[in-house]
Amino acid sequence: MSQVIPVREALKLSQGEEVTVRGWVYRRRDLGDKAFVVVRDSTGIIQAVFSPSARGHDAARRVTVESSVIVSGRLRDDPRAPGGKEIQGENLEIVSLADNFPIRRDASREFLLEVRHLAVRSRKLTAVLKIRDTAFAALHEWFRTNGYYEVQAPMFVSAAVEGGATLFPVKYVDGSTVYLTQSSQFYLEALIFSLEKVYTVAPSFRAEKSRTRRHLTEYWHAEAEAAWMGLEGILKVEEELISHIVRRVLEKNHDELTFLGRDLSRLKLVEPPFPRISYDKAIEILQNKGVGIKWGDDLGADEERVLTMEFDKPFFLYGFPESVKAFYHKNDPSRPSVTLSADLLAPEGYGEIIGGGERIDKLEELVEKIKRFGLNPSDYEWYLDLRRYGSVPHAGFGLGMDRLVMWIAGLDHIVDSLPFPRTTSRTYP
Numbered sequence: 480m481s482q483v484i485p486v487r488e489a490l491k492l493s494q495g496e497e498v499t500v501r502g503w504v505y506r507r508r509d510l511g512d513k514a515f516v517v518v519r520d521s522t523g524i525i526q527a528v529f530s531p532s533a534r535g536h537d538a539a540r541r542v543t544v545e546s547s548v549i550v551s552g553r554l555r556d557d558p559r560a561p562g563g564k565e566i567q568g569e570n571l572e573i574v575s576l577a578d579n580f581p582i583r584r585d586a587s588r589e590f591l592l593e594v595r596h597l598a599v600r601s602r603k604l605t606a607v608l609k610i611r612d613t614a615f616a617a618l619h620e621w622f623r624t625n626g627y628y629e630v631q632a633p634m635f636v637s638a639a640v641e642g643g644a645t646l647f648p649v650k651y652v653d654g655s656t657v658y659l660t661q662s663s664q665f666y667l668e669a670l671i672f673s674l675e676k677v678y679t680v681a682p683s684f685r686a687e688k689s690r691t692r693r694h695l696t697e698y699w700h701a702e703a704e705a706a707w708m709g710l711e712g713i714l715k716v717e718e719e720l721i722s723h724i725v726r727r728v729l730e731k732n733h734d735e736l737t738f739l740g741r742d743l744s745r746l747k748l749v750e751p752p753f754p755r756i757s758y759d760k761a762i763e764i765l766q767n768k769g770v771g772i773k774w775g776d777d778l779g780a781d782e783e784r785v786l787t788m789e790f791d792k793p794f795f796l797y798g799f800p801e802s803v804k805a806f807y808h809k810n811d812p813s814r815p816s817v818t819l820s821a822d823l824l825a826p827e828g829y830g831e832i833i834g835g836g837e838r839i840d841k842l843e844e845l846v847e848k849i850k851r852f853g854l855n856p857s858d859y860e861w862y863l864d865l866r867r868y869g870s871v872p873h874a875g876f877g878l879g880m881d882r883l884v885m886w887i888a889g890l891d892h893i894v895d896s897l898p899f900p901r902t903t904s905r906t907y908p
């Protein structure tokens with residue numbers, strides 16, 4: 480038997496060459512006295528055909544979908560077969576015969592979520608997870624080549640960053656109540672006083688009340704913070720980072736994007752600089768389109784969707800009113816009613832993928848705003864210390880990696896952007 484090689488490599492061999500592949504039975508059917516077995520591995524699928532004379536013919540007829548197998552034979556060209564080639568099967572070793580696999584082609588989204596531990600084998604999710612892998616790797620690559628240190632922040636925390644409404648309380652071992660982190664931002668702000676430029680990739684938790692296509696209760700959050708950085712500086716970081724990630728996915732995952740039916744021309748437009756529009760301008764655009772919104776309102780998914788149709792690449796929406804942003808956002812000294820904040824919205828209806836901006840760096844201003852927001856400064860004692868000891872102008876952002884993958888892969892629901900999604904109604908499997 481020849482050495483086992485990946486399916487993708489087997490499909491590059493010439494007709495007549497001996498080949499051995501291993502994986503799982505993706506499909507199986509009989510046609511007359513021949514048995515057709517399609518084998519799936521992490522690199523793709525290949526068909527093997529077993530005639531009655533082949534040693535593996537009996538095994539090929541009794542093997543079940545998702546059984547693990549090792550198949551050997553000789554390659555032959557056949558334009559009807561996946562990849563244009565098939566194995567003229569000699570032997571089929573059944574490593575483990577699968578029970579009756581529960582997933583059928585017409586399975587509902589809800590059922591596929593219920594059996595997600597099996598559904599992750601699908602070619603669609605395999606393609607998405609390869610894109611996700613590239614996106615995470617490219618994010619680390621960009622930060623590391625641009626002088627950012629990767630750091631880690633705690634998951635158990637004592638205070639809200641993004642408002643108390645989406646906190647998950649946890650009864651701690653000492654009987655106290657702590658929370659699952661909504662954002663590592665405050666810890667990154669503490670770390671810039673030594674490392675200056677830091678980032679982290681970790682879960683964030685949001686007890687979201689609304690069930691939407693783009694909200695998870697546990698999501699993967701890439702956050703960065705930089706000392707001496709202002710709003711324009713952090714926007715440049717964001718557009719360079721996102722462009723780098725998209726470039727890497729286009730380089731490495733052309734096959735996966737094509738398999739998912741993604742329009743690559745849209746992604747090829749993702750190069751800096753990204754357009755920037757003010758919140759004021761956004762409200763004007765929406766009102767001119769008949770959207771019932773007034774200045775001071777927050778933008779939800781529907782309003783963002785309308786805005787994204789105006790652009791063919793990601794764009795920044797900056798200068799939100801302080802009333803729709805968290806307390807830590809710095810107010811614009813030239814126009815205190817708005818903040819030095821900015822969201823990055825992905826085009827094609829996807830909307831917000833990044834939130835960030837400049838932080839309040841003066842102690843008195845931060846205490847006053849905490850109080851004005853009805854919060855208790857004593858809940859933020861250590862965070863205020865960062866302004867007592869050598870405060871500096873600084874800025875940062877949080878990128879939702881699942882939303883990023885949802886946009887890049889062209890998915891219609893965020894649950895398809897990660898292996899085991901957590902939503903308001905799902906914490907299984």
Ligand SMILES: NC(=O)C[C@H]([NH3+])C(=O)NS(=O)(=O)OC[C@H]1O[C@@H](n2cnc3c(N)ncnc32)[C@H](O)[C@@H]1O
Pocket residue numbers: 640641661662663664685687693694695696698700702703831832833834835836875876877878879880881882
């Ligand atoms: N370091 C920072 O400056 C981050 C800041 N404290 C923060 O958490 N901003 S954010 O709430 O807009 O969330 C940031 C991003 O996190 C994503 N996000 C935010 N909430 C969710 C939910 N529920 N599900 C999935 N993704 C979510 C989304 O892309 C947001 O733009």
Ligand SMILES: [Mg+2]
Pocket residue numbers: 822831833834
């Ligand atoms: Mg946000």
